[in-house]
Amino acid sequence: QLNANPAAKATVSGFHDASGDPAANAEIAKQRAMAVQRLLQDGGIAADRIVLDKPMLTEGDGDPKEARRVDISVR
Numbered sequence: 001q002l003n004a005n006p007a008a009k010a011t012v013s014g015f016h017d018a019s020g021d022p023a024a025n026a027e028i029a030k031q032r033a034m035a036v037q038r039l040l041q042d043g044g045i046a047a048d049r050i051v052l053d054k055p056m057l058t059e060g061d062g063d064p065k066e067a068r069r070v071d072i073s074v075r
Contacts, residue, residue, distance in 0.1 A: 015060030017067035029058040
């Protein structure tokens with residue numbers, strides 16, 4: 001969708017599960033989002049079209065596997 005629409009931007013947000021240290025988990029969520037940002041850039045999406053967005057609550061919902069994720073929205 002990003003390749004097909006050059007005006008579109010992606011918002012990338014990282015999440016973590018409930019286990020472990022909250023501060024370390026927030027950093028893990030950030031690193032996840034940054035890894036996806038790099039993959040998008042490696043795929044040809046310009047850096048200015050990718051917005052990293054730290055959600056108010058970085059703890060994801062669902063079981064631990066579902067909670068450890070990155071959400072991408074395209075607008």
